[in-house]
Amino acid sequence: MKDVLYFAPTELTEALKLLAQYGEKATILAGGTDLVPRINYYELKPEVLVYIGNLGLDYIEQSDGKLIIGAATPTAKIAASPLVAEKAAALAEAARLSASPAIRTAGTIGGNLANASPAADLATPLIALGATVVLVSAKGEREVAVEEFFKGPGETVLQPGELIKEVRVPIKKGKSVFLKLGRRKAMTLSVVNVAVYVEMEKGQRCVDARVALGAMAPVPLRCKKAEGVLQGCVLPMSALEGAEFLDKARIEKAAELAIAESSPIDDQRATAWYRRKAGKVLVARALAAAAGVAI
Secondary structure, three states, X not given: OOOOEEEOOOXXXXXXXXXXXXXXXXXXXXXXXXXHHHHHOOOOOOOEEEEOOOOOOOOEEEEOOEEEEEOOOEHHHHHHOHHHHHHOHHHHHHHHHOOOHHHHHHOEHHHHHHOOOOOOOOHHHHXXXXXXXXXXXXXXXXXXXXXXXXXXXXXXXXXXXXXXXEEEEEOOOOEEEEEEEEOOOOOOOEXXXXXXXXXXXXXXXXXXXXXXXXXXXXXXXXXXXXXHOOOOOEOOOOXXXXXXXXXXXXXXXXXXXXXXXXXOOOOOOOOHHHHHHHHHHHHHHHXXXXXXXXX
């Protein structure tokens, strides 16, 4: 790499000025686990690198009913955080199962999102939990729902001059679950991953449900039709009258609808047929675990 400008600002305002100055020529560098291989294989030849590891964006906090995670927070730190495990269990599990120990130590939550892989492990639990990303530039700040952040493989709503500052995860009363299937037990990309959130009022009625799929569409996908068939349903042992049951059949119906909303492809890791079959099983297992239903 000849004639590449490299900057390592120590203040966020300084970084934003650099991004504003160089615009589309600037490439943001954090952990480098996705960026550096692309450079090594000559897929990317950046003119300007702006390293954001010195900006103080490595933090996990709780504030105003939300879990706040800085964009430069390593995946390993998220996986090891008792606070994340308590308040956002699906995110903690996704971080624990992501990549390898070396990649988890270097790779960041902001980078995992900005890379915009359809199979990004951290994206699905964030969608299921209703998280948002805070985007900043020299012009100001805006907040975008994670489910609206992705435009296609490798494409996001990030504009030239913007960077991800932090991720905000609402702290909710319900239970979240993350499941992943890869070609190996560990250190593998997802063939399919699933994250769900279910809130049961008094342990009986479903008052909120969210389902998200990874590696099953051009972007991490929220499955609203699947969520709709769960809303208001009650567990079979409930004494509530007039409500539909949240039982094995209902769970399987939701799983079918989730897969129907997806559009998987054949690639080197799996066929679309296999993804649909495996995805349906994972969605059902995750929903059953979150809702407390035996299947």
